[in-house]
Amino acid sequence: MKLLTCPMNGTRPLSEFVFGGEYRQAPDQDTCTDAQWAAFVHNRSGAPGDKKEWWYHSPSGTWFIAERNTLTDKVTSTYLLGQKDTTQEAGK
Amino acid sequence: MQQFDVKSIIQTSPVAHAQPRDSAKWEVINSMDTAVQFASAAIEDARKKVLGVADVSCLARYGVKGPNATQWLLERGIAIPTTPNSWTMCEQKTLVLRLGSSEFLIEDQLGGSACSRLASDTNRVASVYKVPRADAAFIVSGSEALNLLSELCSLDLREKSLAAKDLIMTQVAGISATVIRQTLNGEPVYRIWCDGTYGPYMWEVLIEIATELGGGAVGLVQYQSS
Numbered sequence: 001m002k003l004l005t006c007p008m009n010g011t012r013p014l015s016e017f018v019f020g021g022e023y024r025q026a027p028d029q030d031t032c033t034d035a036q037w038a039a040f041v042h043n044r045s046g047a048p049g050d051k052k053e054w055w056y057h058s059p060s061g062t063w064f065i066a067e068r069n070t071l072t073d074k075v076t077s078t079y080l081l082g083q084k085d086t087t088q089e090a091g092k
Numbered sequence: 093m094q095q096f097d098v099k100s101i102i103q104t105s106p107v108a109h110a111q112p113r114d115s116a117k118w119e120v121i122n123s124m125d126t127a128v129q130f131a132s133a134a135i136e137d138a139r140k141k142v143l144g145v146a147d148v149s150c151l152a153r154y155g156v157k158g159p160n161a162t163q164w165l166l167e168r169g170i171a172i173p174t175t176p177n178s179w180t181m182c183e184q185k186t187l188v189l190r191l192g193s194s195e196f197l198i199e200d201q202l203g204g205s206a207c208s209r210l211a212s213d214t215n216r217v218a219s220v221y222k223v224p225r226a227d228a229a230f231i232v233s234g235s236e237a238l239n240l241l242s243e244l245c246s247l248d249l250r251e252k253s254l255a256a257k258d259l260i261m262t263q264v265a266g267i268s269a270t271v272i273r274q275t276l277n278g279e280p281v282y283r284i285w286c287d288g289t290y291g292p293y294m295w296e297v298l299i300e301i302a303t304e305l306g307g308g309a310v311g312l313v314q315y316q317s318s
Contacts, residue, residue, distance in 0.1 A: 001246070008176065008192065009261060013246045016263050059268035060192070060261035 005078050006057040007064050020054030023065055106228045106288030107147045110295040124150035129311040136310040143236040143307025145298045146315055148229045149291060152207040155223030157195035164220045165196060168213065170206060178257045179272050182206060189259055189270065197225065202316040228291025230298060231315050233281035236305040241282060243301055249273065249282065265297045276315050
């Protein structure tokens, strides 16, 4: 059984979670060019590697960030957005 | 056009569609039509010792969240669990579940009045938001309760893993549910809440396994009294 650690609820089976897509910072819409905005809206990097991703723990309604290597599927840390200092190491 | 007073409408338990209309005894509790007895007291007592499942959806609930929810509840005399994912009893008759850092579910047991008191306070306060609740709620007890839960839930719910005041939000029978362990009348029981629309499904799953293990449905008066 695959496990993932929710920063609020602890380690749970992956079946309790929903993948929410890669976490990406939007460019400043007031100052960016149309090309930059279009790239943000339409382009995704599919290259495997370390990614920040949104995950959702559905029984509690908790959205959080997981840092995951999409090549090895190893999750290195999970934390609430903006609270990386309180990171819980995945699997502990 | 005929006018209806919504306060006078009798609701039906969200679990009712899965319960026998003819063989069970039904009563209106907290304005909700609820099955309160499924068999003779002796049979229900025997079921309860092995594996009893009761529908307690009719208990009054009040949900509230927001950055000021903790303060708002404290000002109204509600005892608050100190950490998220924990629960406490308030005035012996009210369960207070802390579902997150700033979200709470208050549930009056039979005879409790905190929910109606909170609901009657209609003054709007900044950063305090009422959360409408429509839960199906169950009590599971008996010597086989853990065996039932181990079939339905992937977490270890034994006493050494689920501490006395812990609350967990996980999946039970594949659907999102909130679970606590509580001592009622000296007897350890598990309390389960899930969305009301899943109530009949959850009831059927619980009763199917309970029956296999030698238990079955019991009325809520086996656990609660006003």
